[in-house]
Amino acid sequence: MVALGLCEMFTFNFNYFLGGAVIVFIVLEKCWGRWPSIRSRAVRTFTWILTMLVLAGITWTSVTALLVVPMVLNQHKKADAKADANL
Numbered sequence: 001m002v003a004l005g006l007c008e009m010f011t012f013n014f015n016y017f018l019g020g021a022v023i024v025f026i027v028l029e030k031c032w033g034r035w036p037s038i039r040s041r042a043v044r045t046f047t048w049i050l051t052m053l054v055l056a057g058i059t060w061t062s063v064t065a066l067l068v069v070p071m072v073l074n075q076h077k078k079a080d081a082k083a084d085a086n087l
Contacts, residue, residue: 010057017053021046 025042028035 010053010060014053014057018050021050 025046028042029039
């Protein structure tokens with residue numbers, strides 16, 4: 001169930017990742033004089049990283065569904081077979 005744990009971690013902590021990046025950008029904007037010269041490169045890099053994180057989250061969600069659904073269906077088949085045997 002590693003895939004489920006990673007998916008939950010990404011889902012529950014996404015706001016912290018995004019909030020941390022926003023705070024870093026605000027601090028850089030206010031405190032570092034050279035920031036305007038590299039701002040566009042940093043924003044492009046952050047956008048790329050954010051896009052990759054979202055795609056990884058979607059991928060982990062899909063992998064989790066592909067791993068969990070067969071196990072759940074198998075449990076239901078076993079429960080149905082047990083119920084049929086008791087009749």
